[in-house]
Amino acid sequence: MARGLTAMLADYPDRITVVALASVYGKAKGIDVILYDSHGLHRSEGADLDHLIQKTDAKVIIYSRDMRPDLRARALARGADGWVSMSKHAPELVDTIERAGDGKRPEEQVDWIGxxxxxxxxxxxxxxxxxxxxxxxxxxxxxxxxxxxxxxxxxxxxxxxxxxxxxxxxxxxxxxxxxxxxxxxxxxx
Incomplete structure (x- = not known):
């Protein structure tokens, strides 16, 4: 997924810089927003997400498949700052990341399952x-x-x-x- 996001966001080098996940496991200095694939909650107990939410200063946005709103809901319940659908095109994703970096909830945040x-x-x-x-x-x-x-x-x-x-x-x-x-x-x- 990281390679796909990097390629998808390559047209916006003046607005977005993509870094490897290993870079954020410290204090995430200089990182404003982290996109977390909600499928990670299906593969693990969520310790990695808990770490990102609790141990970094970055806004954690769930990057979610539309077919798994249950995983998105679990991530939001753990304290994620919002979510964005994987179906978004690059310009919309960039806008969402910038909004989160500015301290605003992603617009989709109001549309959770249930x-x-x-x-x-x-x-x-x-x-x-x-x-x-x-x-x-x-x-x-x-x-x-x-x-x-x-x-x-x-x-x-x-x-x-x-x-x-x-x-x-x-x-x-x-x-x-x-x-x-x-x-x-x-x-x-």
Whole structure:
């Protein structure tokens, strides 16, 4: 992906400088914005994203596939500063990066999965994991929540989407763009 972004943004050397990820693992001095591929949350437990959010001064923007809004929601719930779709063309991506560098949220930030139902990013993250087939205890452990806090998030989410059971919640999620359950079982990260 880095090579593709570098090539895509090569026409904007006066506005954007692309650096390798290894350069940002220190204090990210001189780096204003980091684009993080949301697929990284599918491949790992998100420690790399947590590091970028907590240990750098850069704005962390999720670079997200439109087909995985659940991963985008998980990243936003972890504290990312916003997101941009991978379907954006170079001029739009450059504008988004510059906005983030200026301290403004990307315009797409207002369009997260579940927004029409009033779901918070954390509620979306919980529902995404429910949809993936995880148990309440697995979700609580993954999100570092007590089981009671998790149940509170679930109750609030169910109320907002108008369902009363886990099966209804999964059906609602599937109809509203959440990723389908992995046929191999719950996601192990």
């Amino acid at each position: 927004q029409e139902a009033g779901l918070s990013p954390r509620e979306v993250e919980v529902l995404a994991l429910v949809t993936q087939g995880m148990s309440n205890q697995e979700i609580a452990d993954r999100l570092f929540l007590t089981i009671n806090t998790l149940k509170s998030h679930i109750r609030q989410a169910y109320k907002k989407i108008g369902v009363s059971s886990r099966a209804q919640a999964v059906a609602w999620c599937m109809q509203h763009g959440f990723a389908p359950p992995d046929p191999k079982g719950p996601v192990a990260e």
